[in-house]
Amino acid sequence: MIQKKYFTTPIYYVNDVPHIGHAYCTLATDTLARYWRNKIGPDNVKFLTGTDENSQKTVDAAAKHGKEIYAYLDEMAENWKTTWEQCGLQFDDFIRTTEGRHHDKVAEMFQRIYDKGDIYKGSYKGLYCTGCETFYKESELVDGNCPDHKKPPMELEEENYFFRLSKYEKPLLEYYQKNPEFLVPESRKNEILSFIQSGLEDISVSRETAEFGISLPMDEKHKVYVWFDALINYLSALPDGENNEFWKDADVTHIVGKDITRFHCVIWPAMLMSAGIKLPDQVFGHGYFTVDGTKMSKSLGNVVNPLDLSKKFGNDALRSGLLSSFTFGSDGDFSVERFHDFYDSRLAGGIGNLFNRVIVLINKFLDGNKPEIQRPRNYTGRSGSAEEFVDFQLHEGLFVNLESYQLYSAYNHLFELVDKANELMNETEVWKLVKEDEEKAKIVFGELLAYLEVIMLISCTLLPETAGKMQQMLGDEKKAGKAQILFPQVDRTVVEEKETPRSTVKFTVNPKLIEQGYQVKAALITIPKISKKQSKPFRAHATEVLGNLDIDAALNAEIIQVANKSYADAEVDGKHPAVHLLEILKKSGKLPNINNVVDAYNLASVDYQISFGVHDIEKIDGDVKLDFTTGSEDYTPLGSKEKVKVNKDEYAFMDGSQILCRMDCKQCEKTKITMQTKHILIYAQGNSAVDALYLENGLDEAIENLVEYCGGGHVERVI
Secondary structure, three states: OOOEEEEEEEEEEOOOOOOHHHHHHHHHHHHHHHHHHHHHOHHHEEEEEEEEOOOHHHHHHHHHOOOOHHHHHHHHHHHHHHHHHHOOOOOOEEEEOOOHHHHHHHHHHHHHHHHOOOEEEEEEEEEEEOOOOEEEOHHHOEOOEOOOOOOOOEEEEEEEEEEOHHHHHHHHHHHHHHOOOOEEOHHHHHHHHHHHHOOOOOEEOEEOOOOOOOEEOOEEEEEEOHHHHHHOHHHHOOOOHHHOHHHHOEEEEEEEEHHHHHHHHHHHHHHHHHHOOOOOOEEEEEOOEEEOOEEOOHHHOOOOOHHHHHHHHOHHHHHHHHHOOOOEOEOEEEOHHHHHHHHHHHHHHHHHHHHHHHHHHHHHHOOOEOOOOOOOOOOOOOOOOHHHHHHHHHHHHHHHHHOOOOHHHHHHHHHHHHHHHHHHHHHHOHHHHHHHOHHHHHHHHHHHHHHHHHHHHHHHHHOHHHHHHHHHHHOOOOEOOOOOOOOOOOOOOOOOOOOOOOOOOOEEEOHHHHHOOOEEEEEEEEOOOOOOOOOHHHHHHHHHHHHOOOHHHHHOOHHHHHHHHHHHHHOOOOOOHHHHHHHHHHHHOOOOOOOHHHHHHHHHHHHHOOEEEEEEHHHOOOOEEEEEOOOOOOOOEOOOOOOOOOOOOOEEEEOOOOEEEEOOOEEEOOOOOOOOOOEEEEEEEEOOOOOHHHHHHHHHHHHHHHHHHHOOEEEEEOO
16 A cells, blocks of 8 residues: 655744745645655645634734734735745645634544543643743743743743643653654754653643633633644644544654744644544654844844745745755755855756756757767766666655755755756867767767756756746657746846935944943834824733733842942932833833833833833934043933033933933933834843843843834844
């Protein structure tokens, strides 16, 4: 019986549009599915992708866009599905977790595990990251922060239903021992084994406070925890679930990012063990994806839409440019500039140029008559016929590499064949040889055709849209087809320049202030519109942040005590900005509603107890520095038209003509932001009580708020 293959990607959150990180995983899975379809037949391979919609992130995103939740979900799911189709992916099914088939399977499986005695009701108190929508052990945090979102998780206590994950600690370890290839690559497996060996705790699998999701079959007041719900999609997409041939009889492979291997390799197999269902055969955890060395982030403005690359360069360029950038399984980096270089050298100037030259020469000098293919003379592998050469190249370059997930190596093999063919052309100068000795030239053309044949066959998997054009160019057994341009040249000229914030503002800090512990982190950001009205999603976000804030502890934070001492030393009256805000919060239960920009960074100020300076860039004179005052500086406080005297040896933020912010609490009038402000300088200030990472995390929170809830973008880090 022919073995069946079932490949899945993660299902993606629909709170935003797809980026190239999502495309990387999905294109890799599509490429593996294409290979196996070619090998064992399309009816024996199933490829599943889809969207994860039962999330608080989805509720917030719909509210942010002012849309009814189901209308928003339909729109976003169609966006994801259409994006993958336009990028040339051939998935067999697209699952949505709001579909009836998914709800039914989740309820059935939840009930089954409950009846087994592996789900019980209890109270839980733990550290919960809203970004990941998961609980963390304190030992898993990095400097007290979520390892992915770089923010402290909130302490959450709820009455929930729990899954007895601890019961499956030993069975999981035994399963890994008997199935050493269950999780690859090896580095991922070692991380997961270490996590299991450290001791598994029971996990919460319901939320009583969730606004949206699948109700528990035994308690409708609770919704199924999003991760417990999401994992079941791999079964709910199959008619009859685990009894379907693509689960029961197939090799089941989940392709996921390394950040979610714990869910797929600890929680998911334990759920299946509890329900008495066969486990997947393998999970492949690929690495993180950065852009120009930086993690993709809307606040940094470095998120790349795969459709933009697809429309400009073509689907095969998108596929090969991403998958050949670095080893599948390792962390890697992407650059648009390097991508363009790759397109010019490897695709247009490499494969495209090779096919065009060979077919043009055969049509020109041999009237299109194809000579018999020959084993290339510059091939250093084992001996044999031309057919054996092609078979061997397919086996070693495609079969072996893709069956071990070595996508990077498979593409390298393809490009090496192109290099070898071009080397043969240049060494023989066949375009000259054909004029002197046609018979000898026919032998060379036969060798070149062997290269083109194997390149075309490999491209059926690695460059599927181009492979069809290659076949047309190769023609039939006797005649070559017409030459085509496989990869047109793409102009690098920027046609339209978008408005960006001023990028010439330099920010310096007096070294003596650094020695005394003063620190600053700054950025430039564009805000399209400043509004006095807070959005509903921001109010909900602020309520969540403030609900987890210990106001008394924040008021007594060391960073505030150090700041207060610096005011006294400089003989300056005033309160640290966070103190002022915290006292208002303690008295009224809420922060002032000033405008969406001020409210966004005020929230970060109380959350981190740091101060922020925010200025209209267009009103700044030259560059900015944090320095000691001489006492002669020009300074007009915010809300006043009268200049005031500044003491000598205060510290202040200054431009070329005035003080922008005296100490860290008294901003100037001239550079204040107004409803007309577009480009903003924002900086976070700290002292010896905190380190640079803490300060940067605080600035990141303010920027994320400005991007997410104020429409900000074009972020440029200054210092």
